[in-house]
Amino acid sequence: MTLALLLALPGAEAATPLAPTVDLSGLPALGDAWREENPYRGNAQAIETGRSLYAQACARCHGAESLEPGPAANLRLVGLYCQRLADPELASRCTRDADYYFRTTVLEGKVRLGVEHMPPWTGVLSQEAIWALRSFIEAQRGAKP
Ligand code: HEC
Helix, strand or coil: CHHHHHCHHEEEEEEECCCCCCCCCCCCCCCCCCCCCCCCCHHHHHHHHHHHHHHHCCCHHCCCCCCCCCCCHHHHHHHHHHCCCCCHHHHHHHHHHHCCCCCCHHHEEEEECCCCEEEECCCCHHHHHHHHHHHHHHHHHHHHC
């Protein structure tokens, strides 16, 4: 089902996705070392930058503004369960784990048995862009369950 849908998507077969044209210069620079946890969480500038990045790079598969249903997963759910953990230490580790999963998934894409369900974004999206996307998607959780 998923496979059939994605093979029908325009551009789904492209190995390297197009880089979004979004100005990232307003975001605090993060350097070369990849963070495990989103350093921009709740940052209004990152959320707005992430909104534009999402519209250009992710919306066609993951749904407009991460609110509408798309052919691919609802990204607002990634790590949402961490909020239900009562122990703050555990909740924080859970969120870090979900952040790490988010950024490694975006960098590596989703390829199984030779089928590219999602392209890898390594070399296309910077660390700043990926965490801005994560910040935007998380901020959208309040807009819709
Ligand atoms: C060509 C369609 C396509 C595009 C474009 C795309 N994705 Fe995906 N993405 C998918 C599919 C399909 C899956 C689920 C793959 C699977 O079955 O494992 C997925 C999975 C994910 C996951 C894992 C979700 C989970 O619940 O485990 C993350 C995170 C993700 N994408 C982020 C992004 C971001 C951020 C962008 C924009 C930069 C993006 N994707 C662009 C198709 C796409």
